[in-house]
Amino acid sequence: MSAASASQPPSPQSGTLKSPRVCLNCRRKKKACDKGLPSCSRCIESRQVCLHEDDVGGSSTPGSHRFSPIMGQYVSPMMEQHLVGGSHHQPGWSTLSPSLFASMDSVEDIHSFIFRCLSEIAESRQGVELAVSSYFADVNTWFTIIERATFERQLEDMWVNPSAETGVLVLCMRLITRSPIANPISGMGDRHYLSAKTMLNLVQSKVPAFSIQLLQAELLVALYECSHGMPQQAYMSVGNCCQMSRALGWHNKAFWSLEQQSLGPRQLKMCSILWWAIVYVDCLVHVGYQDQKYPLHTTNFTPSPSDFSIPFPEALDRYLPGSLAFSFHQGHQGFLLDAELAQIDGLVWPEANSAGYLRTVLQQLSPSNPSSSPPTIAERNSITELIMGHTINLLAGKRTAAVGANFIALMKINHAGLLVNAHPHRSGSSAGIPGTSASSSATASDLRPIETIRSVIDSVYSEAHQQQQALAAATASMSSGGGSGSATPSLRSWAPCGAFAAYYAALLLISHGDGVLRDQEWLIKVEGLKKTLEIGCRRWKVAEKYLEGVNIALSNRLGYTG
Structure with a gap:
């Protein structure tokens, strides 16, 4: 067959109008059309609605109409710009070709439609597999909510039997691994985000029931929104996750009975991982955007009965033969972890405990919780011991990416004690530090909070310094031709909670560095943390907000001291 004949559309049957x-x-x-009615051969082959100028009303110049997903038909550019509120440019709401949405009123099912959307965005099967590989090398190492072995089987099957749930999950996996675009406002300008969000909402409205894959996709969207300056959207997405967890029955004690645990430990372990991942993102939204006062969703989803709580993932390991990989090894002081583990039996997510600790701290410190009173010195010291021990295990087990949640919890629970020990003229100088209050039941003789916060700040600063060294090494390797890619891999191990931990530590140093903390190098450390936030802006857009906050606080402090 010649190239010329290959470009021609299939010939219409004889006698066709x-x-x-x-x-x-x-x-x-700009393809040849056989002008067949009611549909030309090309539109039949591509499953598109075949329309002509007469079908959309009135005559027009060639190419002057395009399909509008808002109207569900072809409209003029002027009308479409009016609908979306634009006036000088075509709307960039999606990376998808507008013709894809023509099939929404056709007989095409949702599974085939999402598969075509994914194919157009990723461009090829190789593009899909590259996105999946990048996800498992990046986000899933510190936000482990997908069992790789199971997912890879689902992905392989998708090429034969298209699945809307698998397709939209791939779109969300691809989204969360992308670096932020150059947008001065928020991630809402990212067309890939809008495409993934639209596809997810569409699938949720079309499939007959909620599934684990849809919850995983919603969680990744929530994490993206939280990390790229979209708190309102993140708050709503976390709420959707909570509602889905309730619909799946996770808040019923019978769902987690010992009998159910022994019968289906793998399924229940994944459910536990996902619930505590919801708590994790919920806490990040709450602490990361204190100025907007988003309450915790997950505290309102009390299991039934009220004395029951959803277990941590490791509670299910006793029923799994491969769970020895998670055991705590006293000799090595850390969690044993094989990075290649891809099955639920050995899946490790100690960040679930971090989420539990942080939520407990936030609940204890919440002024809007009438049932709780400020923690006593004994209560504060007790939870500090637990979090410190868990933090040491995380660092020894090379789970440093998400240890920022522990750092945040430690700084918050000990902040009030730090203020009590501060100088009288320093006791009110914590303005601008999120979620702080001068009230505490601690006494001036209790110096434990000072030592704890010093230790945490030093750890945050040390992690920040290592991050800068890793980036410098990656950049040098790339410049010398020894690297195979960009410097992005050095940012893979930096979770968004690390940005807030660096921000919080910098504010504490600015307020109390040369006071109660007695740190002669406080300004040097602040500059180092600022540099880390500057690097973090390349990965998480919310780091820009935190960097601006540190600059304002430092400028005010230096101006005050003259």
């Missing part, structure tokens, strides 16, 4: 004009889809693609 023909239109006097080329259809709008073929005209837009």
Whole structure:
């Protein structure tokens, strides 16, 4: 077959009616059209609605109409710009071709539609597999909510039997691994985000029931929104996750009975991982955007009965033969972890405990919780011991990416004690530090909070310094031709909670560095933390907000001291 004949559309059957004009889809693609009625051969083959100028009303110049997903039909550019509120540019709400949405009123099922959307965005099967590989090398190492072995089987099956749930999960995996775009406002300008969000909402409205894959996709979207300056959207997405968990029955004590645990430990372990991942993101939204006062969703989803709580993932390991990989090894002082583990039996997510600790601290410190009173010195010291021990295990087990949640919890629970020990003229100088209060039941003789916060700040600063060294090494390797990619891999181990931990530590140093903390190098450390936030802006857009906050606080402090 010649190249010329290959570009021609299939010939219409003899006796088929023909239109006097080329259809709008073929005209837009600049392809030959056989003008068949009621649909040309190209539109039949691509499963698109075949329309002509007469079908959309009135005459027009060639190429002057395009399919509008808002109206569900072809409209003029002027009308479409009016609908979306634009006036000088075409709307950039999606990375998808507008013709894809023409099939929404056709007989095409949702699974085939999402598969075509994924194919157009990723461009090829190789593009899909590259996105999946990047996800498991990046986010899933510190936000481990997907069992790789199971997912890879689902992905392989998708090429034969398209699945809307698998397809939209791939879109969300691809989204969360992308670096932020150059947008001065928020991630809302990212067309990939808008495409993934639209596809997820569409699938949720079309499939008959909630699934684990849809919850995983919603969680990744929530994490993206939280990390890229979209707190309102993140708050709503976390709420959706909570509602899905309730619909799946996770808040019923019978769901977690010992009998159920022994019968289906793998399924229940994944459910536990996902619930505590919801708590994790919920806490990040709460602490990361204190100025907007988003309450915790997960505290309102009390299991039934109220004395029952959803177990941590490791509670299910006793029923799994491969769970020895998670055991705590006294000799090595850390969690044993094989990075290649891909099955639920050995899946490790100690960050679930971090989420539990942080939520407990936030609940104890919440002024809007009438049932709780400020923690006593004994209560504060007790939870500090638990979090410190868990932090040491995380660092020894090379789970440093998400240890920021522990750092945040330690700084918050000990902040009030730090203020009590501060100088009288320093006791009110914590303005601008999120979630702080001068009230505490601690006494001036209790110096434990000072030592704890000193230790945490030193750890945050040390992690920040290592991050800078890793980036410098990656950049040097790339410049010398020894690297195979960009410096991005050095940012993979930096979770968004690390940005807030660096921000919080910097504010504490600015307020109390040369006071109660007695740190002669406080300004040097603040500059180092600022540099880390500058690096973090390349990965998480919310780091820009924190960097601005540190600059303002430092400027005010230096101006005050003259």
